[in-house]
Amino acid sequence: MLKFVSTYLALSYLAFAALVSAGVLQVLAAWRALAGLALFDYRRRPAWRHACGPLLIALGYVWFFATRRELITPGPAGAELTILFGGGVALALAVTLPAAAILRPYRPQATSTGPEAMQAHPARLAPGEATLLQDAAQSQPGPAICLLPDPAAPREPLLDLADRLARRGWLVLVPAWGEALQRYPDALALVPAAMAFLSRHPLADANRLAVAGVGLGADLALRAAAEDRSIRAVVALAPLWEPANARPSLGLLAEMTYPEALRWGLRGRRGRLLDGLASTQALPRIAPRPALVLYGGDDAVVPLSEVRTRLQTAELRTMPGVGHLSLAASPEAAANVAQWLDDNL
Amino acid sequence: MLAWDWALFQALNSLAGRWPAFDGLIRFLMNDYALTTALSALLVVLWFRGRTPEERRADHAAVLCTIVALLIGMAALKGLNLLYFRLRPFTAHDGVTLLFYHPSDSSLPSNAAAVAFTFAAGAARRSTWLGALGAALGVLLGLSRIIGGVHYPLDIVAGALLGVATLALVERCSRPLTLLLRGVRGLAALLYLA
Numbered sequence A: 001m002l003k004f005v006s007t008y009l010a011l012s013y014l015a016f017a018a019l020v021s022a023g024v025l026q027v028l029a030a031w032r033a034l035a036g037l038a039l040f041d042y043r044r045r046p047a048w049r050h051a052c053g054p055l056l057i058a059l060g061y062v063w064f065f066a067t068r069r070e071l072i073t074p075g076p077a078g079a080e081l082t083i084l085f086g087g088g089v090a091l092a093l094a095v096t097l098p099a100a101a102i103l104r105p106y107r108p109q110a111t112s113t114g115p116e117a118m119q120a121h122p123a124r125l126a127p128g129e130a131t132l133l134q135d136a137a138q139s140q141p142g143p144a145i146c147l148l149p150d151p152a153a154p155r156e157p158l159l160d161l162a163d164r165l166a167r168r169g170w171l172v173l174v175p176a177w178g179e180a181l182q183r184y185p186d187a188l189a190l191v192p193a194a195m196a197f198l199s200r201h202p203l204a205d206a207n208r209l210a211v212a213g214v215g216l217g218a219d220l221a222l223r224a225a226a227e228d229r230s231i232r233a234v235v236a237l238a239p240l241w242e243p244a245n246a247r248p249s250l251g252l253l254a255e256m257t258y259p260e261a262l263r264w265g266l267r268g269r270r271g272r273l274l275d276g277l278a279s280t281q282a283l284p285r286i287a288p289r290p291a292l293v294l295y296g297g298d299d300a301v302v303p304l305s306e307v308r309t310r311l312q313t314a315e316l317r318t319m320p321g322v323g324h325l326s327l328a329a330s331p332e333a334a335a336n337v338a339q340w341l342d343d344n345l
Numbered sequence B: 001m002l003a004w005d006w007a008l009f010q011a012l013n014s015l016a017g018r019w020p021a022f023d024g025l026i027r028f029l030m031n032d033y034a035l036t037t038a039l040s041a042l043l044v045v046l047w048f049r050g051r052t053p054e055e056r057r058a059d060h061a062a063v064l065c066t067i068v069a070l071l072i073g074m075a076a077l078k079g080l081n082l083l084y085f086r087l088r089p090f091t092a093h094d095g096v097t098l099l100f101y102h103p104s105d106s107s108l109p110s111n112a113a114a115v116a117f118t119f120a121a122g123a124a125r126r127s128t129w130l131g132a133l134g135a136a137l138g139v140l141l142g143l144s145r146i147i148g149g150v151h152y153p154l155d156i157v158a159g160a161l162l163g164v165a166t167l168a169l170v171e172r173c174s175r176p177l178t179l180l181l182r183g184v185r186g187l188a189a190l191l192y193l194a
Helices: A007-032 A047-067 A078-103 A156-167 A186-200 A216-227 A258-264 A266-277 A279-286 A304-310 A331-344 B002-013 B020-030 B034-048 B053-083 B111-124 B128-147 B153-172 B177-190
Strands: A118-125 A128-135 A142-148 A171-175 A204-214 A231-237 A291-296 A315-319
Touching: A007 A047, A007 A078, A007 B034, A078 A258, A078 B034, A078 B053, A118 A156, A118 A186, A128 A156, A128 A186, A142 A156, A142 A186, A142 A216, A156 A171, A156 A204, A156 A331, A171 A186, A186 A204, A186 A216, A186 A266, A204 A216, A204 A331, A216 A231, A216 A266, A216 A279, A216 A291, A231 A331, A258 A266, A266 A279, A291 A304, A291 A331, A304 A315, A315 A331, B002 B128, B002 B153, B020 B034, B020 B128, B034 B053, B034 B111, B034 B128, B053 B111, B053 B153, B053 B177, B111 B128, B111 B153, B128 B153
Parallel strands: A142 A171, A142 A204, A204 A231, A231 A291, A291 A315
Antiparallel strands: A118 A128, A128 A171
16 A cells, blocks of 8 residues: 655655656756757757756755755655656656757758759649759759658758759759648659659750658658659658658657657658558669668667668668758768769769 | 674774764665665666667666566565564664664665665666666665664675566566567557657
8 A cells, every 4th residue: 555654755755756857858868969858959068058957956856855854764665656756757757848849959950051043943743832943054954853851841951952952953843742642542643743744844854863752751752763664763861661660759759849759640641651652662673773771870760770681772871970850951961862863863 | 694794784884973974974875765766767867868769679678677676576575574584783783873764674685775786787787887877876875774774784785686686587587578568668659758
């Protein structure tokens, strides 16, 4: 039977455990750069930001031990303390997760180098809207690419990659992945429509068409390339491959806040889409056309060890120090993709 | 053995009652809250620290093994207390300086040391430095309990061995825990916490 000896002491211990746990969560957020738990942007100096966690822990200890006089009298039993500590952890999470979502210190920053020289036009595809980027100075047909965003991730990082490719003479089409297309097999209509648009465009060389995607967009790119022989090269940035990798997980909180992680799952549609797209089976059908699969070395969503065993017909590159969501925003990844596309198409 | 145990206890307990600040520090270290909370927090670190899905799976298995080992260790300790009851030093001897309340359960093995070293061994399974931190906290807890007059050194050693042995046993027989781990991780994953 749980007695807790003294309600006041038990509640005090619960508050103490919550403060200590909140401090530990901030230490973890600083140590592992966990966006979903961070109250500050710990990646930036000054060093005092790293003191937030230790300060909360110290505050908990000072408050509890300076104000409680009954600490060397019989208190709650071990099992009761365990329950109270668990409650403290739950309380700390219940406060930290919404607070991190409100403060959101790891907001993705636009890294665009300035698309002044690029022309961005809205384009109309049968299944929805798209953005077309091209170099204003371009007059001859050149390579063209369809860049597929992840339906739940911000498009800005991908537009940066699009801008970089457009500067290298690529005609770049970035379709919007609207909610109506976030179902299987409806999603399969997106790439053929984009490819049809590009192949008709006067500045696109129909023999130099490529497709690239990020996250779920990468899975769609792989599947589309397996079925469309006019696609001459594929780049997949952090594809998810399996519904298991779309399940809610702590890995998402490494790069997103809690509400963002909830939205990322697309209310279960992401897993169903992955199941339908079956990009794992699509990959061998792309060969001998060149395919590049790129991951962040710190990808907390997809197990890279499993990816390495899966990839036999595609080139795998990893970007050290980059995560799953931050891959598209990584200038190194963008430079890598642009160079690879130039070399292979 | 018991003579050596008593002599070591006397040497350490003689430090108590001399300096109020030192006594305060020992009371802070030996109570049921300060170090046990810090040791419990090691499991929170272990649960959240994994960078990759593989790391997290192994870390969560270690946390679960530690919790199961704690439960089994506590049950084993109760059973041992029924078989053998050792009086606390302050009950068995005169002249012991006591900085704590009068615990009435058996002195051997030390409950606190068993808990502390289960945590430490569980953390060490996945991280050397977390394990070393846990062991350091366990040693501090054990020493403070001897200085504070509630345990003999042998009680602490026996408690530590019980904790480490229970964890090793749970690890060896962890196959039945696979289903439990899957269930716990599944529930936590619903909240994006696994």
